[in-house]
Amino acid sequence: MPGTRGPVPVPVQNGDGDLTLQILQAVNEHDIVKSADTFPNTSQTVIKAALDRLASRSMIEYDTKDSEEVRLTDEGQQIVAEGSHEYKVWDAVRQAGRLSLKDPVLATAAAKAGQGKAFKNKWVKKDGDALVPLTDAVTDTTRDDLQYVADHRAVRRADDLKELRKRTLVTTLKVIAYEARKGPKWALEIPVEVTDLTADMLADGSWEKATFKPYNFKALGEQSPGTGALHPLNKVREEFRKIFFNLGFTEMPTGRFVDTGFWNFDALFVPQQHPARDLQDTFYVSDPAEAGPPGPDPEADAALAAMEEEDRDEESSNQPLTAPPTRTLDYAQYYQNVRSVHQDGAFGSIGYRYPYTDAETRRLVLRTHTTAVSTYCLHRLAAHPRPCKYFSIDRVFRNETVDATHLAEFHQVEGVIADYALTLGGLQGFLRRFFKKMGLVGLKFKPAYNPYTEPSMEVFAWHQGLGKLVEIGNSGMFRPEMLLAMGLPEDLRVYGFGLSLERPTMIKYGIDNIRELLGHKVDLGFIERNAAVRLDKA
Numbered sequence: 001m002p003g004t005r006g007p008v009p010v011p012v013q014n015g016d017g018d019l020t021l022q023i024l025q026a027v028n029e030h031d032i033v034k035s036a037d038t039f040p041n042t043s044q045t046v047i048k049a050a051l052d053r054l055a056s057r058s059m060i061e062y063d064t065k066d067s068e069e070v071r072l073t074d075e076g077q078q079i080v081a082e083g084s085h086e087y088k089v090w091d092a093v094r095q096a097g098r099l100s101l102k103d104p105v106l107a108t109a110a111a112k113a114g115q116g117k118a119f120k121n122k123w124v125k126k127d128g129d130a131l132v133p134l135t136d137a138v139t140d141t142t143r144d145d146l147q148y149v150a151d152h153r154a155v156r157r158a159d160d161l162k163e164l165r166k167r168t169l170v171t172t173l174k175v176i177a178y179e180a181r182k183g184p185k186w187a188l189e190i191p192v193e194v195t196d197l198t199a200d201m202l203a204d205g206s207w208e209k210a211t212f213k214p215y216n217f218k219a220l221g222e223q224s225p226g227t228g229a230l231h232p233l234n235k236v237r238e239e240f241r242k243i244f245f246n247l248g249f250t251e252m253p254t255g256r257f258v259d260t261g262f263w264n265f266d267a268l269f270v271p272q273q274h275p276a277r278d279l280q281d282t283f284y285v286s287d288p289a290e291a292g293p294p295g296p297d298p299e300a301d302a303a304l305a306a307m308e309e310e311d312r313d314e315e316s317s318n319q320p321l322t323a324p325p326t327r328t329l330d331y332a333q334y335y336q337n338v339r340s341v342h343q344d345g346a347f348g349s350i351g352y353r354y355p356y357t358d359a360e361t362r363r364l365v366l367r368t369h370t371t372a373v374s375t376y377c378l379h380r381l382a383a384h385p386r387p388c389k390y391f392s393i394d395r396v397f398r399n400e401t402v403d404a405t406h407l408a409e410f411h412q413v414e415g416v417i418a419d420y421a422l423t424l425g426g427l428q429g430f431l432r433r434f435f436k437k438m439g440l441v442g443l444k445f446k447p448a449y450n451p452y453t454e455p456s457m458e459v460f461a462w463h464q465g466l467g468k469l470v471e472i473g474n475s476g477m478f479r480p481e482m483l484l485a486m487g488l489p490e491d492l493r494v495y496g497f498g499l500s501l502e503r504p505t506m507i508k509y510g511i512d513n514i515r516e517l518l519g520h521k522v523d524l525g526f527i528e529r530n531a532a533v534r535l536d537k538a
């Protein structure tokens with residue numbers, strides 16, 4: 001019932017109840033009602049609200065009357081009560097018969113002003129060093145004039161106002177009041193306004209007498225309810241997650257935005273002097289600047305275990321046929337292994353052969369890639385070696401110069417696969433399958449370098465719109481000295497790949513400046529309007 005929507009009007013009240021009814025009665029009795037006289041104790045603002053309500057129904061009409069009222073000051077009130085200063089001087093002189101000029105009665109400022117007036121009015125005169133009366137009876141016009149002001153809130157003669165104000169006996173005050181009279185739809189009671197014409201009203205004829213509420217063409221109408229919307233990045237992220245889940249991947253816990261140099265760099269065989277570790281490339285945390293030596297992260301362990309359990313329920317292919325022996329992770333040993341790989345070489349690697357700094361490994365950084373997360377999850381496999389497929393999609397940070405295509409924080413999509421006897425061909429085959437689900441075919445691989453993978457490949461795909469090959473990701477086989485240091489079995493191979501989430505999102509939504517996607521320049525309308533994206537033909 002659209003007509004009945006909206007708040008029921010609250011009656012406008014004063015001390016005597018519903019003011020609208022009082023106004024209607026007053027107008028009925030007097031035809032014209034002056035608000036200030038009829039309702040002296042009700043604020044004009046409240047009166048106006050009641051008048052507006054009646055006027056909007058054309059029951060009354062009213063005018064606004066601005067006027068100036070004259071009011072007595074404290075001194076003015078005192079004169080009305082006790083008489084003017086000149087009167088008091090004359091009265092004192094009359095009673096004394098003869099009053100010395102030095103008498104204390106004449107010493108006040110008021111008495112001095114009164115003396116002058118009393119001389120002028122010829123009520124008293126000087127006789128030597130004393131005053132004597134000139135008359136037996138006087139008319140105190142000042143007092144009378146002020147009495148008039150008290151009674152009428154106006155001066156008796158317009159000319160007096162200036163003088164009385166100068167003597168600070170009166171002040172003026174602007175007052176707004178209203179004058180109301182009957183309007184075209186005059187009635188003694190506010191009629192019930194009908195908002196809907198019903199079949200019943202037509203049938204019983206009551207529509208003829210009904211008062212219909214006029215249409216309010218100025219009403220704003222119902223506001224469209226504000227709703228939330230997934231950010232384009234989240235929409236694309238959801239698509240990627242679906243692809244990963246369909247391929248039997250388990251999602252890694254990515255909550256650790258701040259990580260140590262150990263997991264972000266050292267365990268990945270990134271040399272401690274590597275340019276990627278420069279302040280220009282990596283954000284270091286200053287408070288606290290350091291963490292303890294590497295150890296388990298119970299929160300991440302629990303999250304990963306829960307995810308694996310969930311995928312197990314779905315009978316994913318992650319399960320080995322026979323449960324291999326489990327052992328506890330030895331973090332001290334792992335740390336020593338990583339240290340040896342860097343400093344002296346181990347597990348068949350000749351190492352970097354530089355003095356390894358323990359402090360560097362404990363430094364806290366904003367993770368520069370999600371491979372820090374993959375590394376943590378992979379090392380846990382040593383406790384229970386088995387094939388698995390892990391993925392993550394989350395935020396990473398790099399101390400880069402921000403431009404149209406780079407931000408200091410962005411998102412990485414990353415997948416790692418661990419299995420026995422994996423080959424580079426297997427990685428290429430997997431990448432073809434993965435990117436085909438996004439509509440990217442005809443992949444090309446280009447040799448590349450990562451400290452932690454060998455071989456490494458950049459992945460290119462043919463971009464139909466741009467008519468050229470574009471880089472879509474980075475990939476590689478994790479180095480044996482990285483995996484063996486973790487304690488993984490020799491024949492368990494791991495490969496992985498990564499790409500940014502922003503790049504495919506920008507292509508899908510036709511954005512060429514990353515600031516339109518993230519940051520304070522984002523148009524929220526754009527975020528709300530955009531449909532979910534399907535990662536189909538580019």
Ligand SMILES: N[C@@H](Cc1ccccc1)C(=O)O
Pocket residue numbers: 369370371414450453474475476495496497498499
């Ligand atoms: N960490 C790499 C991606 C990658 C992940 C896993 C293996 C190989 C490469 C990057 O930031 O680009």
